[in-house]
Amino acid sequence: MKVLGIDPGTATTGYGLIRSEAGRVMAITYGTIVTPAQLEMPLRLNQIYEELQDLLMEYKPDAVAVEEIFYHRNSKTVITVAQSRGVILMTAANAGMPVAEYTPLQVKQAVVGYGKAEKKQVQLMVQKILGLQQLPRPDDAADALAVAICHLHSYRLSFLTGSSATKAGEKR
Numbered sequence: 718m719k720v721l722g723i724d725p726g727t728a729t730t731g732y733g734l735i736r737s738e739a740g741r742v743m744a745i746t747y748g749t750i751v752t753p754a755q756l757e758m759p760l761r762l763n764q765i766y767e768e769l770q771d772l773l774m775e776y777k778p779d780a781v782a783v784e785e786i787f788y789h790r791n792s793k794t795v796i797t798v799a800q801s802r803g804v805i806l807m808t809a810a811n812a813g814m815p816v817a818e819y820t821p822l823q824v825k826q827a828v829v830g831y832g833k834a835e836k837k838q839v840q841l842m843v844q845k846i847l848g849l850q851q852l853p854r855p856d857d858a859a860d861a862l863a864v865a866i867c868h869l870h871s872y873r874l875s876f877l878t879g880s881s882a883t884k885a886g887e888k889r
Contacts (some may be wrong), residue, residue, distance in 0.1 A: 718736070720734070720736075721865065722734075722862055722864035722868065723861055724860035725783060725798055726800045726801055729752075731856075732746075732821045732861045733865050735847065741845050762801065764801060765808075773814065783864065784819060786798050810843070817871065824869075827871065838874065839863050843866065847862065
């Protein structure tokens, strides 16, 4: 199973594609979609759309997992991240991909086993789970890999427990 994890943002959107094969989890690719601050918002969102569409077409994941918004005190940040998430969800839906959404708490619990884990703890566990030589960088890409790992764990758990056809957290 191939899962594309996404850590949404307007300036930087992290992505991480993982594969589970014969009980082993490995990273296929990861990185960021970076939009220039001087671009108008519609153009930034279009860039996210186009680059994500390219990733979906090139790698053809079995599922897309997106981190839900963590509310900050800055409502402007929440609004721009929400716009980015909307583009991401729409792009995945247009590609016919099943989409799952996870809170930061769910991601940390799945990767580290503790919902209040520090960012560095999450990065270290992502490195260990995927057998990477170095910590995944930048942070947005590491977060996206963690979201993908969270989905893989959730998918396995729902399979083992015989949950409904729509896997835990999945929106169709």
